[in-house]
Amino acid sequence: MTPFTYRRPAHLNEAVSLLAAGTATTKLLAGGQSLLLALKERALRPTCVLSLASLSELAGVRTASDGCLDIGATTTYATLARSSFSGWHAEIAAVAGNLADRSVRSLGTIGGGICQADPRFDMPTLLTAAGARMDLVAASGRRCLAADEFFNANGGTHMTASEILTRISIPAVQALDALAFEKFRFRAFEAAVVSVACALKLGGDGRIASARLVVGAVAKAPLKAIATAAALVGRRPADLRIEEVGAQVAAEVAPLRAEQPLRQRYQSELTISLTAKALARAAAQARGN
Amino acid sequence: MARITIHVNGRAVSGDVDERMLLLEFIRDVAGLTGTHAGCYEARCGCCVVEMDGASVKSCNVLALQADGLSVFTVESMSQQRLAPVEHITTQSLAGVYQPLEAMSSNSRDLHPLQAAFHRCHALQCGFCTPGMLMVLKNFLEENPRPSREQVRMAISGNLCRCTGYQHIVDAAMQAAAVMHPDPA
Numbered sequence: 001m002t003p004f005t006y007r008r009p010a011h012l013n014e015a016v017s018l019l020a021a022g023t024a025t026t027k028l029l030a031g032g033q034s035l036l037l038a039l040k041e042r043a044l045r046p047t048c049v050l051s052l053a054s055l056s057e058l059a060g061v062r063t064a065s066d067g068c069l070d071i072g073a074t075t076t077y078a079t080l081a082r083s084s085f086s087g088w089h090a091e092i093a094a095v096a097g098n099l100a101d102r103s104v105r106s107l108g109t110i111g112g113g114i115c116q117a118d119p120r121f122d123m124p125t126l127l128t129a130a131g132a133r134m135d136l137v138a139a140s141g142r143r144c145l146a147a148d149e150f151f152n153a154n155g156g157t158h159m160t161a162s163e164i165l166t167r168i169s170i171p172a173v174q175a176l177d178a179l180a181f182e183k184f185r186f187r188a189f190e191a192a193v194v195s196v197a198c199a200l201k202l203g204g205d206g207r208i209a210s211a212r213l214v215v216g217a218v219a220k221a222p223l224k225a226i227a228t229a230a231a232l233v234g235r236r237p238a239d240l241r242i243e244e245v246g247a248q249v250a251a252e253v254a255p256l257r258a259e260q261p262l263r264q265r266y267q268s269e270l271t272i273s274l275t276a277k278a279l280a281r282a283a284a285q286a287r288g289n
Numbered sequence: 290m291a292r293i294t295i296h297v298n299g300r301a302v303s304g305d306v307d308e309r310m311l312l313l314e315f316i317r318d319v320a321g322l323t324g325t326h327a328g329c330y331e332a333r334c335g336c337c338v339v340e341m342d343g344a345s346v347k348s349c350n351v352l353a354l355q356a357d358g359l360s361v362f363t364v365e366s367m368s369q370q371r372l373a374p375v376e377h378i379t380t381q382s383l384a385g386v387y388q389p390l391e392a393m394s395s396n397s398r399d400l401h402p403l404q405a406a407f408h409r410c411h412a413l414q415c416g417f418c419t420p421g422m423l424m425v426l427k428n429f430l431e432e433n434p435r436p437s438r439e440q441v442r443m444a445i446s447g448n449l450c451r452c453t454g455y456q457h458i459v460d461a462a463m464q465a466a467a468v469m470h471p472d473p474a
Binding site: 001003004005006008029032033036037039040049051053078100101102103104106107187188189 | 429
């Protein structure tokens with residue numbers, strides 16, 4: 001690590017002005033599970049580390065008046081995993097409880113994870129499928145970004161260096177009928193080789209009214225299979241040929257080409273089976289509602 | 290430099306520390322408790338796991354400043370006899386501090402049920418990973434009184450052991466769970 005000063009402001013306003021005073025040289029610390037690794041390798045050399053641990057505005061999970069699930073950015077994965085959410089929100093708790101390892105989950109935060117925006121992380125993929133919105137605050141004001149606008153297709157996020165992610169808003173339970181996430185990793189504590197999230201909303205006639213299929217770890221940001229998802233509209237979940245949909249998703253976001261390195265060809269094949277698994281689970285969940 | 294106080298095993302330990310000091314370094318160098326092992330320093334091996342505010346954390350991936358004012362429990366807190374420091378290690382001095390393992394029972398005075406089970410099941414060979422294994426399993430078993438073997442394996446997925454092949458560690462955890470939470474019937 002290179003030397004830095006450590007600040008732990010008690011109020012969000014104070015944090016925002018401290019950050020504005022030194023945007024280029026300040027790093028935000030939530031749980032520190034990604035930041036400390038980068039500091040120790042000197043991949044990052046901030047002169048100021050700003051801890052968000054005392055900011056109550058960034059803590060806790062609550063249900064907003066419109067039914068949205070409002071998750072504070074510094075909520076740890078362990079807290080999320082212990083939460084009992086209703087309906088498809090439960091998938092968020094399930095994913096939070098099955099990433100990294102037990103000791104990392106106690107400190108790692110959902111906000112830290114998505115600001116790190118490593119495409120192999122689970123939350124960017126899941127939150128994109130869930131249609132989450134991110135609340136950002138800076139000295140110049142507040143703004144709210146949908147997950148699609150938040151993650152940068154070239155890697156990282158579209159946050160500016162003077163912004164702090166405060167809360168993540170997940171649409172109300174009524175907004176979707178099912179959300180399912182599947183991933184493959186070589187060892188239990190490793191990041192995903194490929195992850196797939198599938199969200200379904202049915203119409204009154206029991207047919208799919210809208211669908212989102214999102215694949216993580218194959219590109220620098222979560223990729224949506226827009227054409228394949230659009231083709232699902234109007235179909236009955238029970239009638240879907242899930243293996244075919246899986247192949248279409250892979251062709252759309254991670255096409256198999258002979259000249260590709262082995263890892264990418266493997267990812268393409270994994271996309272097929274993981275999409276099939278996620279879709280089968282989402283379809284069963286949607287029919288059960 | 291910053292002045293911080295961390296409650297380590299119930300004892301308030303204060304020190305002037307560099308901002309870059311890790312919780313692991315604070316525990317070993319400032320509090321003087323070397324039971325917590327420094328393995329990889331990159332949050333992979335889990336040898337440095339301690340309990341911070343009731344949650345198991347990898348102390349090599351936490352700044353000491355992040356733990357300022359919090360309470361931390363290390364492997365030394367698992368049984369009382371380990372709190373007695375051994376100044377000069379010889380066979381005689383150790384014999385005065387430690388009873389023979391065979392004479393110890395599973396209680397807070399002698400050995401934690403998990404430590405006793407590790408001993409019974411031969412769940413360690415070189416012992417380097419053991420402090421981390423014990424701390425993460427203690428935390429896990431307190432939260433999950435009746436785990437399956439699969440759940441135990443997932444709980445220690447962030448802890449590497451290069452000797453045992455994990456089989457005996459899982460055996461020990463299953464035995465310890467039965468001792469810590471005996472069947473109501």
